[in-house]
Amino acid sequence: MTDTLTLDDKLQAFVGQSAGPATKGHHPVNEPMIEHWVEAMGDYNPVYVDDQAARAAGFPGVIAPPTMLQAWIMRGLRTSIEADAAREAGTPSTTEPSDQVMELLNEAGFTSVVATNCDQHYERPLVPGDHLSVTSVIDSISGEKQTGLGTGRFLTNRLEYRDQHGDLVATMLFRILKFKPGTGAAAKAPAAAEQPAPRPLRPRPALTQDNAFFFEGAKQHKLLIQRCSACGTLRHPPRPSCAACRSFEWEPLEASGRGTIFSFVVNHYPQVPAFDYPLVVALVELEEGTRLVANVAGITPETAHIGMAVEAGFEDFDDDLSLPVFHPAGAPAGATADETRTN
Numbered sequence: 263m264t265d266t267l268t269l270d271d272k273l274q275a276f277v278g279q280s281a282g283p284a285t286k287g288h289h290p291v292n293e294p295m296i297e298h299w300v301e302a303m304g305d306y307n308p309v310y311v312d313d314q315a316a317r318a319a320g321f322p323g324v325i326a327p328p329t330m331l332q333a334w335i336m337r338g339l340r341t342s343i344e345a346d347a348a349r350e351a352g353t354p355s356t357t358e359p360s361d362q363v364m365e366l367l368n369e370a371g372f373t374s375v376v377a378t379n380c381d382q383h384y385e386r387p388l389v390p391g392d393h394l395s396v397t398s399v400i401d402s403i404s405g406e407k408q409t410g411l412g413t414g415r416f417l418t419n420r421l422e423y424r425d426q427h428g429d430l431v432a433t434m435l436f437r438i439l440k441f442k443p444g445t446g447a448a449a450k451a452p453a454a455a456e457q458p459a460p461r462p463l464r465p466r467p468a469l470t471q472d473n474a475f476f477f478e479g480a481k482q483h484k485l486l487i488q489r490c491s492a493c494g495t496l497r498h499p500p501r502p503s504c505a506a507c508r509s510f511e512w513e514p515l516e517a518s519g520r521g522t523i524f525s526f527v528v529n530h531y532p533q534v535p536a537f538d539y540p541l542v543v544a545l546v547e548l549e550e551g552t553r554l555v556a557n558v559a560g561i562t563p564e565t566a567h568i569g570m571a572v573e574a575g576f577e578d579f580d581d582d583l584s585l586p587v588f589h590p591a592g593a594p595a596g597a598t599a600d601e602t603r604t605n
C-alpha cells in the first residue's frame with residue numbers, strides 16, 4: 263500500500279503538521295537592537311527611538327518596528343555554524359517534518375530553493391521586554407507548477423509569534439519554491455528561438471493588498487491615487503501608511519489623468535518581447551500633485567520633452583491587465599505604441 267503512494271500523497275500528509283519545535287528568541291525585544299535596525303533601514307519614525315514621541319503617539323513607550331518581527335527569533339551565528347557543521351558531517355541536527363518534506367523533494371529532483379514571499383499580520387506593537395517564541399506549521403504544499411525558474415512546488419509555512427504570556431502577537435505566512443534546476447525559462451529559450459513564438463503577455467504586476475485597488479481601477483479605466491484620510495496627502499506608488507502623518511486610513515481619489523512629463527527615459531535594451539522599442543517611460547506629475555511612472559504613447563524619443571502636457575488613456579493589454587498609458591494632451595487617446603513606431 264505504502265509503495266503505491268505518489269509524491270503528492272506523501273507530501274500532503276505533512277500539511278497541518280508542526281514544522282518543528284517552538285523556538286524562543288535569544289534576547290527580549292530591546293532598544294539597542296531597535297536602534298541598529300532603524301539606522302540600517304533609514305526609518306526615522308521617532309516612535310521607535312524617542313520615548314516622549316512614542317507616548318505622544320499613544321504608545322506606552324518606544325515600540326519596535328513591526329517589520330523587525332523575525333529579528334527577535336533569529337537563531338544567531340553560533341547555532342547556524344553548528345547546524346551547518348552537523349549537516350556537513352552527515353548528522354542532521356533534527357528530523358522534523360519540515361526536514362522530511364525537504365528530503366522528499368530533494369530525492370524527487372526538486373533540489374533548488376528560493377524564498378518567494380511572506381505576509382505578516384501584527385496583533386499589537388512589540389515593546390522592549392517582550393520575549394517572543396515562534397511555532398511553525400506546514401500550511402500548504404502546492405501541486406507541481408511550471409515557473410520561470412523551473413518546475414517546482416510552493417511550500418507555505420504558517421508561523422505564530424507569541425509573547426512571554428503565550429499571547430499571540432503576530433502571524434506570518436512564509437512561502438518558498440523548491441524547483442528542479444535547469445527546467446526554467448532560460449533552459450527552454452534556445453528551443454523557443456527556433457520558431458517565432460506568439461507575442462508574450464506583458465509582465466504581471468506583483469499584486470499586494472496595498473496596490474490591488476490601483477490595478478482594479480485601471481481595469482475600469484480609472485486612474486486611482488491613494489489619499490490619506492487624515493491629512494489629505496496623496497501618495498503613489500501605493501503603500502500602507504502616510505509618510506506625512508503616519509495614518510493607515512486612506513481612500514482612493516480618481517485623478518483627472520492630466521499632467522506633465524516630470525522626467526523620462528527612453529528604453530532601448532534589454533528588449534522584452536512584450537514591449538515595443540524604443541520605449542518612452544515617463545515620470546508623470548499629475549495635476550493633483552503626485553507622480554507616477556507610466557508608458558507614453560503617441561510620441562517619439564525626439565519629440566518627448568520635460569514639461570510636456572500629457573493625458574492618461576487606458577490600454578487593455580489582455581483580459582487580466584489594463585494600464586494607464588499617457589499621450590500628448592489633445593492627441594486622441596487611442597494613440598498606441600504601434601502608431602508611435604510607424605510615425
Ligand SMILES: [Zn+2]
Nearest residue numbers: 490493504507
Ligand atoms: Zn496623512
